[in-house]
Amino acid sequence: NAGVTQTPxxxxxxxxxxxxxxxxxxxxxxxxxWYRQDPGMGLRLIHYSVGEGxxxxxxxxxxxxxxxxxxxxxxxxxxxxxxxxxxxxxxxSSPSGGDIQYFGAGTRLSVL
Amino acid sequence: xxxVEQHPSTxxxxxxxxxxIKCTYSDSASNYFPWYKQELGKRPQLIIDIRSNVGxxxxxxxxxxxxKTAKHFSLHITETQPEDSAVYFCxxxxGGFKTIFGAGTRLFVKA
Numbered sequence: 255n256a257g258v259t260q261t262p263x264x265x266x267x268x269x270x271x272x273x274x275x276x277x278x279x280x281x282x283x284x285x286x287x288w289y290r291q292d293p294g295m296g297l298r299l300i301h302y303s304v305g306e307g308x309x310x311x312x313x314x315x316x317x318x319x320x321x322x323x324x325x326x327x328x329x330x331x332x333x334x335x336x337x338x339x340x341x342x343x344x345x346x347s348s349p350s351g352g353d354i355q356y357f358g359a360g361t362r363l364s365v366l
Numbered sequence: 367x368x369x370v371e372q373h374p375s376t377x378x379x380x381x382x383x384x385x386x387i388k389c390t391y392s393d394s395a396s397n398y399f400p401w402y403k404q405e406l407g408k409r410p411q412l413i414i415d416i417r418s419n420v421g422x423x424x425x426x427x428x429x430x431x432x433x434k435t436a437k438h439f440s441l442h443i444t445e446t447q448p449e450d451s452a453v454y455f456c457x458x459x460x461g462g463f464k465t466i467f468g469a470g471t472r473l474f475v476k477a
Contacts, residue, residue, distance in 0.1 A: 285463060287463075294375070294469055294470075295469060296372075296455060296467040296468055296469040296470050297410070297455065297467040298467075299464070299465075302463045304463060310463070312463075344409065344410070351459070351461050351462040351463050351464075352397065352398040352459045352460065352461030352462065352465075353398070354400065354412050354415065355400075355412070355465065357409040357410050357411070358409060359408070359409050360409055
């Protein structure tokens with residue numbers, strides 16, 4: 255039982271480059287989330303999805319885009335990476351809102 | 367906007383002592399309060415949660431209390447062990463997509 259899987263685990267980008275982070279869950283959860291974690295700031299919601307084909311902005315959406323074409327996958331894209339996007343990114347899923355969230359192992363991204 | 371304040375940011379205790387972490391939330395519509403533990407370099411994992419219709423919940427050495435009137439909730443760890451060393455996050459949810467996390471408490475348990 256894999257739970258929530260994120261790829262890649264680590265990535266280094268140059269300013270202006272683009273990349274996509276992939277999140278996959280095998281628990282048939284409706285809700286999926288992308289967070290970023292910065293020192294001393296906890297987890298901040300970037301974008302979320304309440305079901306296949308739906309996405310919405312969270313607290314810090316600028317510079318990111320997402321897609322959820324399949325229920326089990328939630329993709330996070332950076333079109334033009336900036337040093338301010340250096341962070342650890344966590345994907346999570348939950349069966350519904352206001353419920354336990356299951357997190358992936360995280361992606362450590364550095365933008366130079 | 368809504369926020370969750372968590373204190374202290376760092377807590378150091380001797381093995382066997384108790385540890386208490388406190389959180390305050392601002393959105394009175396919050397009705398679900400999970401606590402997550404994150405070991406160094408690992409993913410956050412739920413350790414205990416409480417819903418607004420309950421004042422206290424206990425699971426072995428871990429307990430959570432909720433005071434809805436004061437909008438406070440706390441995590442209590444008794445008989446701390448070195449493996450309890452980690453960062454602990456409180457959170458508050460109104461039941462929809464929005465879960466607001468506290469900034470975290472780094473707990474050190476000294477052997």
